[in-house]
Amino acid sequence: MTNLESPWAELLTEIGQADSAESIEAIRLKIFGRKAGMLTEAMKDLGSLSVEEKREKGQFFNQVKTTLESALSDRLDSLRSAHVSKQAGEGLDLTIDLPEQDRGHLHPIHEFIRAVEDVFGRMGFDTAEGPEIETEDNNFNKLNIPETHAARDSQDTFWIKSETVLRTHTSPVQIRYMQEHKPPFRMICPGKVYRKDSDATHSPMFHQFEGIMVGKDVSLANMKHVMEAAVKELVSDDVEFRWRTGYFPFVEPGLEMDMRWRGDESQSREGKWLEVCGCGMVHPNVLKNVGIDPDEWQGFAFGFGVERLLMIKHQIPDLRQFYASDLRFLKQF
Ligand code: PHE
Numbered sequence: 001m002t003n004l005e006s007p008w009a010e011l012l013t014e015i016g017q018a019d020s021a022e023s024i025e026a027i028r029l030k031i032f033g034r035k036a037g038m039l040t041e042a043m044k045d046l047g048s049l050s051v052e053e054k055r056e057k058g059q060f061f062n063q064v065k066t067t068l069e070s071a072l073s074d075r076l077d078s079l080r081s082a083h084v085s086k087q088a089g090e091g092l093d094l095t096i097d098l099p100e101q102d103r104g105h106l107h108p109i110h111e112f113i114r115a116v117e118d119v120f121g122r123m124g125f126d127t128a129e130g131p132e133i134e135t136e137d138n139n140f141n142k143l144n145i146p147e148t149h150a151a152r153d154s155q156d157t158f159w160i161k162s163e164t165v166l167r168t169h170t171s172p173v174q175i176r177y178m179q180e181h182k183p184p185f186r187m188i189c190p191g192k193v194y195r196k197d198s199d200a201t202h203s204p205m206f207h208q209f210e211g212i213m214v215g216k217d218v219s220l221a222n223m224k225h226v227m228e229a230a231v232k233e234l235v236s237d238d239v240e241f242r243w244r245t246g247y248f249p250f251v252e253p254g255l256e257m258d259m260r261w262r263g264d265e266s267q268s269r270e271g272k273w274l275e276v277c278g279c280g281m282v283h284p285n286v287l288k289n290v291g292i293d294p295d296e297w298q299g300f301a302f303g304f305g306v307e308r309l310l311m312i313k314h315q316i317p318d319l320r321q322f323y324a325s326d327l328r329f330l331k332q333f
Contacts, residue, residue, distance in 0.1 A: 007038070008064050015071045024076050031068055039065060108314075108333040109207055109322060112234070112306055113190045116209050119233045123226060125211060126187040130173035132194070136163045138172035142289040143250040158194050158204075166194035169303060170210045171250060177212070178290040183297045184215035190306070200318045207306035212282065214292065214299030220253075223279060223300035227257060231276065235313045238262050242273060251280025251301060259312075274312055277304045 004012060011031060018024045031039050043061055046054055106114070117127050140152055151157070151168060158166040173189035181187075190209035198204050213222065228241055239259045246256035258273040279302035284294035307319045314333075316322075321329045 012071055015075050018075055024072055028072055109306055112310055115234055116190055119230050120188045124186055128173055128177045128187050128189045130176050132167055132192055134165055134167040134172045136165055138175045139165050139167050142175045143171050144283050144285045145249045156195050168195055169193050170208045174212045186213035203319055208303055210303040212301040214297050218299045227302055235309055246278055248278050250283050250286050252283045254280035277302055
């Protein structure tokens with residue numbers, strides 16, 4: 001590189017002083033341009049030389065060519081990296097409007113179940129799980145559901161074989177838990193349940209979370225407080241509640257809880273009362289069935305539908321959207 005003579009040596013100096021990609025390009029044209037490029041022109045004269053001279057000059061011009069080419073690209077590289085490190089030195093530009101990154105997140109149902117575990121966890125409730133394939137005994141008999149009860153009807157229940165069902169509610173998890181734990185205790189059991197039902201508000205598989213609290217003097221007042229506090233945290237603080245009597249074979253008395261948005265008569269929610277949950281004081285027969293003395297212990301139990309609460313919370317008209325895997329729906333959460 002250093003043994004280049006005039007005028008090529010001056011070009012090297014010029015390249016070394018170039019301070020932008022544009023000036024590098026200008027020098028490249030000045031040397032290699034098809035028309036009037038210095039080297040292009042010099043090579044044109046080769047044709048008139050003798051074979052001997054042609055070889056000599058040809059070798060020389062080749063050396064000039066490679067030397068200048070690599071000087072040009074080296075200079076361009078060093079200009080670029082100087083530019084990048086200058087930017088980094090100035091810090092990141094937080095005003096740049098970058099496209100939003102797509103990130104995955106929990107399905108709204110699982111996100112909700114985590115919130116349920118968190119809210120009840122803070123009130124001292126344990127979380128328990130059980131199998132989705134259950135015995136008829138745990139799903140019905142021990143829960144005081146008589147053989148003749150409509151819920152056993154083959155219309156509602158998926159029978160796997162005789163005495164084995166897909167659980168129709170998560171109450172059998174409470175049976176299992178009560179057989180394994182000594183009172184006092186409080187627990188919730190979220191999970192999938194199955195019923196032969198399918199339309200905009202029913203699905204053959206859906207999610208429930210049920211809960212139970214057993215102690216010496218656990219009362220309906222305790223139940224109301226726990227349930228109202230939980231729904232306020234999970235759905236909205238801005239709701240009011242109403243309690244009606246309801247029948248479930250495993251509780252006595254049995255109640256149903258309704259909720260509605262406060263002061264929302266004129267709005268889209270129409271101030272309608274919405275049924276959200278069945279509950280009540282655990283029936284003495286159920287306690288006896290799991291070996292707990294009903295003269296010594298009492299408690300309450302409740303059962304919520306997860307999809308139902310989410311539909312109310314987000315005003316979702318069709319529950320099948322939860323299972324359609326449509327990202328336009330899921331991304332809204
Ligand atoms: N197991 C009932 C159901 O699935 C809900 C429930 C639970 C009702 C506990 C009362 C008490 O419909």
